[in-house]
Amino acid sequence: MVDGLIVALAAVDVAVALWDSGPSTSGVVTGALACAALMARRRFPLAVVLLTLPAGLLLDMLVAPFAALFTLAERSRDRRLLALCALLSALASTVPLRLLNHLTPDDRTWTVVNLFYALAAAAAPVLLGQLTQAHRDLGRRLTEVEEAREHERLLHAQAVLARERAQLAREMHDVVSHQVSLIAVQAGALQVAAQEPAARQGARTIRSLSVDTLDELRHMVTLLRASGGRATELTPQPTLADLHRLVATSGIPAELTGELPEDISPRVQRAVYRCVQEALTNVRKHAPGATATADLWHDAGAFGVTVTNTPATRPALPLPGSGQGLVGLRERAELLGGTLDADPTPAGGYQVRLSIPAGGDRTDRRGSARRSGDTGGTAGP
Template sequence: MSRVVAAWRRIPAWLVDLLAVGVALLDALLYRSGDDPLTLGLCLVACAGLLVRRRFPLVAFVLTLPAALVATIIAAPIIALFTLAARSRRYWLLLTCGALFAAAEAIGWPLTSQFTSDQDHTAISFVYRLAAAAAPILLGQLVQTTADLRSRLTEIEASRQHERELYAQTVLARERNQLAREMHDVVSHQVSLIAAQAGALQVTASDPAAKEAASAIRSLASTTLEELRSMVMLLRAAGTRSPGLAPQPTVSDLEDLVTASGLAVTMEGSLPPDLGSARERAVYRTVQEALTNVRKHAPGSAVTVRQWSDERSVAVAIVNGCPTSTPLRLPSSHLGLLGLHERAELLGGTLVYGAEGDGFRVELHLPRMTK
């Protein structure tokens, strides 16, 4: 069953809509109650209305009611009613639409002849049609509930993943603290003894070569102690607050980043405050990496950082000109822009970069968060 559902979801939406229109047309041609132009026109309008059922489900259903009144068609109203039930949470609207469908099918046209000829048959037909309308409504609500459950399961899995990450960070912090204590209590103590013994040997030895060796050992031990103290402080700081939980830079920090860069940077435009933390970090890291590359490869060049946004996306572009001094020969892993490209793809955006005139351009585009 799951394979069938998965295969059905892979069918393009436009093909499903055309299939629905085809089924409705076949039903209208087989079971229409007359050949007059009005009946044929209303049936065609009902079938064509199914093309807008995804975006305007209520409009699509209303367009099928006149055809249901003048002709004995079932497919078009049932499909429209199912789509409305799958997208609407207003139960009173679904009940009203179901009753209208049943009344249109049971009463028929002209209205006066149905009310005066056989009212019992009309009432019984209305009950049957009302039961028939309940099927697409219940099925549509089932589809909607399934989608809600799937979304809820996704949220629960994301929450569990976050909890696992927090637990891993807690364990990592505990291990860092333990390692820091071991280094302080054991390794530092042993190195201190080495330094003390070397100092004593330097004082008591009569051989100049032995004195020089002892002095070198003592100097190396002292340097090692200083490095150990730095490592212990770093481990304790990391263990106290995991880097994953530390405050992350945002778009509001770009001014400080530009000021600290020491480059001639011109800021243009701005970004809205509701980007979300992941997008703000992506914008910040992109500007940071671009400015770093300018300092390394195009020192002295003028830089322009332009920010803009619209209803669907936000963007930032960093453009530098020709360098005015010799570029610095610094080691590079060539992975900075690649990492930014991967970060942009994870957020559903794009990162493009390349030469532009005498300089270089880096441009990031990210989709806006959906409400």
């Protein structure tokens, strides 16, 4: 529709020019050619500009050259070509062929003056076309920037999700596997001690379901930990005040000794709690009949907990392990600038020692603890 309107305006412009200069066969032919060429100005802009030049030599027209130059400038990035086309268009409209052999000195002076005006008129559609091109490029660039920002927001959301998955995996192992392991151990003991066949069968079923649950949990924790990331905190979370209850309900002969300062940060308290929880869980799974001691300690430069157990007095039940317990504890320790050591004792037992420097507690409070990479570790005694 726009192209048709432009062609109609150009035809009117040519008709007016023919009326003023007098109809001629060459003028009609070149004017009609220039108007018809405008229909293809979007596909062949340079050819259309060249086809309007003959009509510009014979007729005093405006619409066709303007439209042709604008389209070429909008689509071409060759500035030399644009300058040449503008100059040719200005020359064609300033020096008509019919006057080349009849110019007086005064006419030549006016021709030069008119040439400057024609150059300004030819530069207008070129500059307007370049401005349109720049506006289109800017719009495209803004779209690309917005798409890049959207992609960045998506990556950030995925990173947050990955950190939450990693934290969820750690919490699932620390909380769920602890409770299910205790159920399996108690069911195994009940299966051995029960006298009635029905009670023994019920205990066997509970133990079997607990073992299957632990196995499924192992696969789920491995899947969730695959995304890895910095830890995020979930609520509710245990504190040092919950240690006495943890030790009392551990299902093994255990005691809690020592104490820690009350002003240590919540994350450090959770790390100590999880260390004791994991160590007692491993004692139940791998050292049946053993006793354990959780010793809270602190000095001028560090504080932590040491969990030591005696050797097992009976064979361990074949419970599955996720292999992520001590790995998760090491991650917690490294987030706080501390260390976790897990080694056998000379007496045949096992010892897990968590040490956190006092500076690590202050770093945790500022929220700028640096995360190190995962380190290997054993699954327990």
